[in-house]
Amino acid sequence: MIIKNGVSLLHSPNNRMLASSAVFRRQEFLIRCLGVGGQSQQFYRKSIPRTMALEADAENILRAITPTLDLARHKGQAGKIAVIGGCREYTGAPYFSAISALKIGADLSHVFCTKDAAPVIKSYSPELIVHPLLEESYSVREEDKKAISEKVLTEVVKWMERFDCLVVGPGLGRDPFLLGCVSEIMKHARQSNVPIVIDGDGLFLVTNSLDLVSGYPLAVLTPNVNEYKRLVQKVLNCEVGDQDAAEQLLSLAKGIGGVTILRKGKSDLISDGETVNSVGIYGSPRRCGGQGDILSGSVAVFLSWARQRIIAEGDLNISPKSPTVLGSIAGSALMRKAASLAFENKKRSTLTGDIIECLGRSLEDICPAK
């Protein structure tokens, strides 16, 4: 769903709906006005970026990957998500991410956090399964670190095979010992081919240790303005350029070996180094903290569903094809719709909890359960 060197790659039968969209028509008009092709090719290359993101057909994608409900199915088949995050300082973020996964339709949502954070996160909701397994430096003696690190990994790994997706980072904090343990968990998830959505302090970790995700096609990074800036500086060794946003995002995703990056903004931009999609529908002007956590939980669920369906059915006859990109598009669209519904009602006083309460209605509006 990209235009490279002015040539649209959209003319597959699956993209007919997109091709007829207002956004697509505007962009084609723009390209014609700029005289792309023939004599003007040289001018075009110099004056506009070579890669442009096109608006994804997000609601159709969401419908295509959301499983139908069936009385014959059993617990767990609609998704088992685990959030790795929550420390002495932060408890809200992992809760928001994990509860969002449940509200969208996952069957089970776990949180792996520190011992201090666990009782608080448990108190937010009895719906979550909260494991007080992680440790921070302040509670571990130097001589015990190796043994405790191994114990943490053993405990978490016991669960790993059961999960359809991990979310790493909401409220994780930046304690070096804890981040060391989480690195080991990520390596194990990768060996087990468990998809990983990375946000917040998880992005701090992978920006400093790109090897953790580099070349892993089941990784999704969901940076905000500042996190994106640090990634671009680290990987591309330059500053963020808003003129060539799609081109730069494509280079960044390629630069990290084809991971998927969801760059949050006025429109969300999504690339896996092959395609660049944007999701600009709905949205809210309220910027209260915690919305990124809803998004990470949301992407985790849709990514799991897209992957399950692709594994079961092969080609879903939608474009793009990658489950990480499909999950990112659907997760972004749902989050934006829920935020817009919450804002309609609560205006400036909208909080993250209000948006979470709108996830169910938003999903039902786009993709009715029956």
Next chain:
Amino acid sequence: MIIKNGVSLLHSPNNRMLASSAVFRRQEFLIRCLGVGGQSQQFYRKSIPRTMALEADAENILRAITPTLDLARHKGQAGKIAVIGGCREYTGAPYFSAISALKIGADLSHVFCTKDAAPVIKSYSPELIVHPLLEESYSVREEDKKAISEKVLTEVVKWMERFDCLVVGPGLGRDPFLLGCVSEIMKHARQSNVPIVIDGDGLFLVTNSLDLVSGYPLAVLTPNVNEYKRLVQKVLNCEVGDQDAAEQLLSLAKGIGGVTILRKGKSDLISDGETVNSVGIYGSPRRCGGQGDILSGSVAVFLSWARQRIIAEGDLNISPKSPTVLGSIAGSALMRKAASLAFENKKRSTLTGDIIECLGRSLEDICPAK
């Protein structure tokens, strides 16, 4: 917006609306009856106070300083507030203050409290970021006090530059060691030009250590009846005089070097030593504990907004000009409107939480988001 020696200072174009208000007309009538000016001047000086507060045009001020919402903005730009408070004994007050800031439209709201208070405050709401950093005497050995005090300051100071405003005092308690640490935090905030709203036990602290705020134009004190009495006794060395309330408040604010004081009462009175404004609109006869905490969080947000706008745009073409006074007027008006809406519904059973639930609708009534 004051009358000094019987001369109204209200005749600027911006004050036309005020000049036509019922309150203003009543006060002019009173002054005429008392024969202010000419032969009666001597009599007037002896028999009525020289300074009278006039009702502020609170709703217009609130509209003028509240930022418009914009899809292009990112998290944090609508305000980052920190409440310093919460100890083993008190946990509700810092929660009320911090959650009110979010409900009015701040993007992020932090609480810095003691280790005992943190899990409880966290459990009230996942929307707040709660730092368990402060310590009370009972948990600190004498020989460790210096090192722990330095550690607390280092940890809090790391965050300081990110905040648009501090609220010092809700549920702080009066432990001498803890108040010593908070004094150091306040000195650092002042060096960094971070505005400080001071309420509750924070007022106990500054009444005994006036140097902490004296001469700092970005400090707002929000005393209730008893806290005001102690301030007047300490600074003016006399008792509270309700006959010359505006004059005395003006002297008090001048006496502390031009800090802003919001004296809570039937009408709230606000002075920075230059002007005296009153806010008497709306309000409720219910006096449940915790309303002062809503006010401190509310003033913090509006003060941050007023300051941001003045820094970005210069003169806002409203009067008064000071961001601390503008923030106090808007915060007072919003709190009073929310209290009145909650009382309409809940009558004698109105609690602070009910008032907080009315903040959003109150703001929307006065200043619609779209």
